[in-house]
Amino acid sequence: MxxxxxxxxxxxxxxxxxxxxxxxxxxxxxxxxxxxxxxxxxxxxxxxxxxxxxxxxxxxxxxxxxxxxxxxxxxxxxxxxxxxxxxxxxxxxxxxxxxxxxxxxxxxxxxxxxxxxxxxLDLPLYSTYPQELQEVEELIKAATGDMIVQDLRYSPDTKKLLVRLSDAYERSVLEKLQVGAQRFLSAEKTGKVKGLILTLKGKPNGKDKGHDFYSRYFAPWYGVLEDPVTGSAHAVLSSYWSEQLGKKEMLAFQCSRRGGELKISLHDNGRVEVAxxxxxxxxxxxxx
Missing domain, CATH: 3.10.310.10 (Diaminopimelate Epimerase; Chain A, domain 1)
Structure with a gap:
């Protein structure tokens, strides 16, 4: 066959x-x-x-x-x-x-x-909700070390944890961050996280102006230590950053080693177009 x-x-x-x-x-x-x-x-x-x-x-x-x-x-x-x-x-x-x-x-x-x-792609848009740090503190430590975390959200529909790093950081800091995603499996104690997103606000006046936000995505629970560019993660990120930035049209970049750009357009029907x-x-x- x-x-x-x-x-x-x-x-x-x-x-x-x-x-x-x-x-x-x-x-x-x-x-x-x-x-x-x-x-x-x-x-x-x-x-x-x-x-x-x-x-x-x-x-x-x-x-x-x-x-x-x-x-x-x-x-x-x-x-x-x-x-x-x-x-x-x-x-x-x-x-x-x-x-x-x-x-x-x-x-x-x-x-x-x-x-x-x-x-x-016409994808479902997934909302995020505030997440208590204490519940996932060991996981956050495994992912970010001593970096400053500005916001922490959870998407129950997708079981993804969204970790926003401080706006003080540059894109290069996210790109260079060494993440041992295999450690997430033992660090995650709640049983509710199946994917971890690190994200950072874009700098409108920086050298990479035009990108509204950056991200990296890790899913060792599915056998994927780091995913290069993740459409499903942006169904979560789009909801979060639209709320934070007050925008429905955004340009995103996933900062993996291979890297990739995504054009995002939110609609009022609870869907998001990712191109x-x-x-x-x-x-x-x-x-x-």
Whole structure:
């Protein structure tokens, strides 16, 4: 059995930057255990599986598909960069002519569209709530050391902890911070955190003016020590920074080693559009 597979660098304007995702096109149903085994074999932060909803569907013509995402360790309920990668494969390799592609997922229906050289994701927007430091103090210490934390929020819908560093810090401080994310597993005592976001306000007058905020994202609970660029984390960050900055249109940058830029647009219907560029770097087949 041959399964077409592609590697796409999402939120990237050139190869070998942004966040790589594997995308598998399933012409036929796959044995359930094979999804996880393939994702473990691909060994990227996410592997996406696009499935036909009906036997007569066609990757080159249909507008609705099933979509699932797996890390090397687990299935996850939402992955932005692998959704962008999936849309890139359908739009640019399969030449799908539809203006909007809809994916049926564990997080509901997600719509994607093309806008010039970007792909736009329509994602749910997740609110954050104040988090008591005492509950997660050991985890914060493991993540930030002695750095000053300005705000601490929790997103119950996504189980993500948002840690805002002091506005006094520059982007370079966040980029250079050495984070041993493997230690988070023993430091997190509450059982409610499955992802940790470090974030920093942009400096409008600095050399990187134009970026409203910066972030890094860690998810060792899902087998991902640091994710290069994370669409789902920005479904949380967008809510927080829109409230803090009083803006609905923002430009964000995730400061991982590979790095990636995200264009953000909030809507009044509780959704957020996250847009990014992409580079398709590999085309092939899995032999099962």
């Amino acid at each position: 041959q399964v077409p597979v592609f590697t796409v660098d999402a939120f990237a304007n050139r190869p070998f930057s942004g966040n790589p995702a594997a995308v598998c096109l399933l012409e036929n149903d796959l044995d359930e255990d094979l999804h996880q085994r393939i994702a473990t074999e691909m060994n990227l932060s996410e592997t996406a599986f696009i499935k036909k909803l009906h036997p007569t569907d066609d990757f080159t013509k249909s507008s609705r598909f099933g979509l699932r995402w797996f890390t090397p360790a687990n299935e996850v309920p939402l992955c932005g960069h692998a959704t962008l990668a999936s849309a890139a494969v359908l739009f640019h390799i399969k030449k799908n002519p539809n203006s909007v592609l809809t994916f049926v997922t564990l997080s509901g229906e997600l719509k994607t569209r093309q806008e010039k050289d970007h792909i736009v 990014g560029q992409f580079a398709i770097v590999l085309k092939g087949n899995l032999t099962l």
